[in-house]
Amino acid sequence: MSWSEDSTILENSTLQERVVERVHSSGARVAFCHKPGYLRTYACFATNFGSVDDRFRIGGGDEIVLPDGVAHFLEHKMFEGIEEDAFQEFSRLGASANAFTGFNGTSYLFSCTDHFYECLSHLVRFVQSPHFTEENVEKEKGIIGQEIRMYEDMPGWRVYFNLLEGMYAHHPVSKDIAGTVETISGIDAPLLQRCWESFYHPSNMILFAVGDQSEEEFFDHADRLLQEKDLGPAPALEKIATVEEVAPAQTQVRQEMQVGxxxxxxGWKDIHPGLSGQDMVRKELVSDLVLECVFGQSGALFEKLQEANLVDDSFGGGYMIYGDVGHSAIGGDVVDPEKVLEVIRAELPQILSSGISEADIDRQRKAATGQLLKSFNSLENIAGSYCSSRFMGADPFEVVDLLNKIQPSEVADRLHDHVRPENLVSSIISPAQG
Amino acid sequence: MSPAELTHVPGFKTREVGSGGLLHFRPEERRKTSSLRLTWVADLGPHNARRCLVPACLMRGTREFPSQRLLNLRTEELWGLSASTSVDRWGQRHLITLRAEFPDEGHLPQGEKVFDDAIHLLDQLIHEPHLVNDLFPEEIVESEILQQRRSIEGRIDNKSGWAYQRCLEEACFDEPWRYHQQGSLEDLKHVTPEDLTALWKELVTHQPLHVHFSGNMAEDRVVDRLSTLFRGNHSSEESLSPRQAIRAAKEPREMVEHAKVQQSNLIMSFRTMISYEHPLNEPLMVANGILGSFPHSRLFTQVREKESLCYSIHSQVDSNMGMMFISSGVDHDTVDQARAGIDKQLEFVRNGEFSEEEFEMTLAAIDSRLRMVQDSPAALADYDLRSRLSGRKPGLEILRKRVASVTRDEIVAAMELVHPDLTYVLAPEESS
Structure with a gap:
């Protein structure tokens, strides 16, 4: 056995969920959630390396600055094998595999109804066996180039990244996860290899599975797998944060596209270096509650906008934290964006002065509890929530108890701290003329 | 037999309620919420747009909660009960659906209840909407017409979806499935509150209604409470038009349209002459899997990975229409190259040149996909309903057995029936 610490049990009585977690001698955090009766088992092997990790140094060496889109490019290339791509073996096993790159992490995943341990072995082995060649890296640029073009034609994607571009002057969160055709042109095999060595060491990774499997067998198997390859001691990885200004970079970003x-x-941005763990979860939770009370579809503001036929059911928003920054994004499909902003600007002083009632908070607490129960039906959500919580040093289940602990004064403070009319940033996509 | 095959996931147990309504119940103990789906089935046609207005108006309030805001306050109070409507199509049918999901009471704090209140609210939504002088209020009707118009105009925002619909409209210009489920702007002219109120009554009284429930709740309590949702429904088979016959391909055609886009969307349509009841339906499913619906499929491994021509590429079969479609987003300069690559792969499958491994992988992947459906009550309900509407038996086990027994010769025989129809390209304006 190669578990360096005793098991940690994470559980919650409302959700009736339990995760067993161990730290492997290789450095990997390994965790399992038992879901009786499910036919499908879902597993992921995730690294805490996403699109915002664009500056780092190893062992006090020189700072390395990465071009935009490297984490995503690396994700594509990890599937490349010497004989065949990694999808083939998953297909032989009847599993369905995929991967995604986010701001804070990259996750390789599969789900299957049979041959779980063969799939798990394949997952760990392919993510630990990179095969980058100049030829296969060049070839990938054509495929990713088409992916980038596809996103350029998606107005919902553009309006979000334009908003981030308006909010952030320097922070990499505003950069498109896939980069641009220009930034990926400079990526080569040695750069990918260097990123893999720096960020794909087990000490920077989580192996997680959820489904109707035996806990003991899972940990035994994971232990053997993680011992197969000796990747040496963990690199002394130091991520370098980008200092972001408090004031928004631009107040508005506009783009024309062929849209109906x-x-x-x-929304608004927050800069909070050093925030982590439970404080981060709490901030996200309280911010979401504030946004739901002010801009949600049961609020007076939405009703006013809807009665004036300015918005429809697509209107809504939420709050997202990505390490040292966080932001809200609210909106939807509208006919007259300027008019919507005008109404919001006119209503905000009144909203800020009257605040949020305790009845509103209690009702949103109930609604959020129901939504959480619903989200824990999904194996993907359980895995996603576990990995992102652990990467930020939090417990994925404490959200339920925190929800019940939110104080009205905390909600009032958050409202005034976040919703600052003078710092509002907007992004508009309007129909192309001509 | 592998252990997974021994696991039994209960399917839906169906009973007739009232005259013509069908209630489908299944116990579900694995999840934390109950899910409910009500679907009225109608015919697709030139009046889809105004039918879409009915569920939209229903969601604007009930007699008890006469505004959308009051309704939303109520759903939040009911532990975030999610109630939403959607409008879809399946073959020649128009599906009007109301979905709801709410926590199972076992997960709520001691003594809290939600089931009866949730069903009462849903009943009120469909039978006791907010009316003024027995009509949907004029301002709500006007507002929903406006929103519906915007939705129709907004369809261009999804470029690949737009290209698919344009291809369908042109390829099937006189077949009922050409109608988009959201309908046309033309149909929205001159709709009155009287028209819409009459349409609502017709929908709940005359169109066949299916209610699917999955949850951790005693069957007799569910049946007792859910029967109320069927009140007033007197539908019958005659409420729907007879099934449309599928058609053979004529001369292959080509069409190019232009828009302000960065990449071209290529949609190739084919006629298969294979319906869901056709003996070659499952072989065609497998052929489609080998060709283009999985990461190991030929289109993905050859046209995308080997030739680096595109990011998105896939094929799909619709046996209601007897058609197959191949869709891809490609650089405009390489559209011809992509087409040649796709044709080569079609020929490859048609000639039976695929390896034994590709064949086995596809069988395993389809089987796995079908089994995964059983973990999702929403997907199970969808499969159950769509099977019934297409005239096939709803049991997943039956389909799994049929797929498992498909032979290589049958795949070749199915592919021989696949003939090109329209090839459609939505291209950047600069290329015109």
């Missing part, structure tokens, strides 16, 4: 309806997103 205009799209509007607006």
């Amino acid at each position: 309806r205009s799209k509007l997103l607006f």
